[in-house]
Amino acid sequence: MLLTLDTADTRPLHEQVAGAIRRAIAEGECAAGDRLPPARELSRALGVNSNTVLRGLRSLRDEGLLEFRRGRGVTVAQGAARRSVLVDRVRDLVAEAARFGYAKADLIEMIRVVP
Template structure:
């Protein structure tokens, strides 16, 4: 698992960490039952505060994508499976949006509105 951070991004570091892990789940580089690296190890490797990584892990837990247990770390849940199933569709949608000249923010807004049932 390779966590990517963009120092130029306006997104909070914990959001970037969570997004990177979600991308690994969607691309099936992480699968249900896999353990995420210890938050302390990730923080050290990225040069960020431990609590930043823990917040990212908690966000993923709140989404149901990982289960966290004291002493056992964070483990990917079965709820991550649909992400991998949607990956090809998302890649195709993003490619079409680029061809049409839509910005990533516009595409994200459209997807969010649609997902919210608007």
């Protein structure tokens, strides 16, 4: 898995780390059940602090893309690629809604009434 960060990107580094891993999963570089390199190794490869990498990994765990298992490390969750695509679409929807002045709560309400 070859990850790179864009130095011109203004997003926080942990979000860039999560995005790079999310992209690797979506593009099939990492399949369900694959083990990721340790955070310390990823931090060296990306040139960022290991706490930054851990924060990015935790956000992907919270999205359901990664699983943390004691003694086994961090692995790609089953169905992660499909979920990754859906999460990206949701992010796009939230961003577009914000441009129109809608908050996340407004979107949630809209989704509730969709049959």
